[in-house]
Amino acid sequence: MTRRSVARAPAKAILLGEHFVVSGTRAVSASLGLYAYAEAEELKLWPSEIVSIELGLRVTIPGPDLSYSGPAELQPIAAVLRALRARDFDIPAFRLTIRSEIPDGAGLGSSAAASAAAALALAGLVGSDMSRDELFMVTMEGERVAHGNPSGVDPVTVVNGGVILFRKGDGVIDRHERLEGVSLVVADSGIRRSTMGPVSSVLSLLERLGSVKRHLLSAVDEIVGAAWESIRVRSFERLGMLMNINHGLLSAIGVSTPELEEIVYAARRAGALGAKLTGAGLGGSVIALAPFGSEGAVQEAMGRRARWATALYAGVQGASLISEA
Ligand code: MEV
Numbered sequence: 310m311t312r313r314s315v316a317r318a319p320a321k322a323i324l325l326g327e328h329f330v331v332s333g334t335r336a337v338s339a340s341l342g343l344y345a346y347a348e349a350e351e352l353k354l355w356p357s358e359i360v361s362i363e364l365g366l367r368v369t370i371p372g373p374d375l376s377y378s379g380p381a382e383l384q385p386i387a388a389v390l391r392a393l394r395a396r397d398f399d400i401p402a403f404r405l406t407i408r409s410e411i412p413d414g415a416g417l418g419s420s421a422a423a424s425a426a427a428a429l430a431l432a433g434l435v436g437s438d439m440s441r442d443e444l445f446m447v448t449m450e451g452e453r454v455a456h457g458n459p460s461g462v463d464p465v466t467v468v469n470g471g472v473i474l475f476r477k478g479d480g481v482i483d484r485h486e487r488l489e490g491v492s493l494v495v496a497d498s499g500i501r502r503s504t505m506g507p508v509s510s511v512l513s514l515l516e517r518l519g520s521v522k523r524h525l526l527s528a529v530d531e532i533v534g535a536a537w538e539s540i541r542v543r544s545f546e547r548l549g550m551l552m553n554i555n556h557g558l559l560s561a562i563g564v565s566t567p568e569l570e571e572i573v574y575a576a577r578r579a580g581a582l583g584a585k586l587t588g589a590g591l592g593g594s595v596i597a598l599a600p601f602g603s604e605g606a607v608q609e610a611m612g613r614r615a616r617w618a619t620a621l622y623a624g625v626q627g628a629s630l631i632s633e634a
Pocket residue numbers: 323326327328329330331416418456458459460461462463504508588589
């Protein structure tokens with residue numbers, strides 16, 4: 310019988326702390342109810358094949374050393390393959406098909422989710438279970454290729470799921486299963502960009518700030534810590550206010566755009582407790598914290614200025630195998 314294994318991994322949104330997290334502050338992130346799926350199927354003979362439905366790409370991998378020179382978009386998956394190989398996963402010839410509900414380049418963790426789902430599906434093909442730590446490390450190899458200098462917050466979130474307080478180097482500091490008592494509305498501006506560009510320009514701006522850098526990072530870390538406490542005690546007005554301040558600082562370091570500002574202000578005018586860009590910025594997505602009952606109005610106001618807007622579950626299960634045969 311042909312072996313087959315299917316895995317999925319969720320999208321993520323950073324609620325607070327993006328960019329600054331690369332330089333050592335804490336960040337809060339949540340897994341979202343949108344998924345990347347990977348299906349691995351055993352083939353009788355090499356070459357193997359990777360197919361990305363959304364990207365419309367198909368590449369072949371000649372032999373069991375799993376090396377190939379594919380298009381840039383699939384290099385993160387190539388890095389995942391190398392990481393599995395380095396960990397002695399004896400992967401047979403395969404066809405790996407990736408499909409995703411998560412738009413690419415929208416700040417919602419599409420690359421981390423595709424890498425995590427691909428790694429789990431391929432490991433599932435040889436009947437191997439991966440620990441969360443191992444899956445994080447393999448997914449991180451994909452992220453290094455996709456982002457250059459990742460803090461690790463995206464792979465940690467898609468692998469573990471939930472609402473996470475994170476620090477680079479420490480990983481998960483604290484975690485809640487889900488965000489309860491308030492809605493999270495996500496709007497995709499439709500403006501695509503890579504994460505690598507904004508991350509390196511923010512790092513160089515921070516270097517040019519001299520001693521101000523330390524104070525800025527310490528302010529962001531305080532804001533993130535206060536936001537985590539607000540989530541714990543369900544003080545959503547305070548959480549919204551902290552998200553707004555965080556957005557102001559992201560705007561100050563140059564990663565907002567007029568289009569994102571319009572979506573942010575539309576959400577606030579429609580009753581959101583807080584709204585901010587999420588992820589690397591310069592395009593991508595905006596999140597808004599909406600009290601129950603006002604999510605429809607917030608979603609509509611954001612949707613008028615975005616490609617799409619919708620309320621999403623924040624804090625779904627992390628990457629998992631969904632079938633194996
Ligand atoms: C990207 O989702 C989040 C950034 O902070 C980069 C990172 O933490 O790796 C911009």
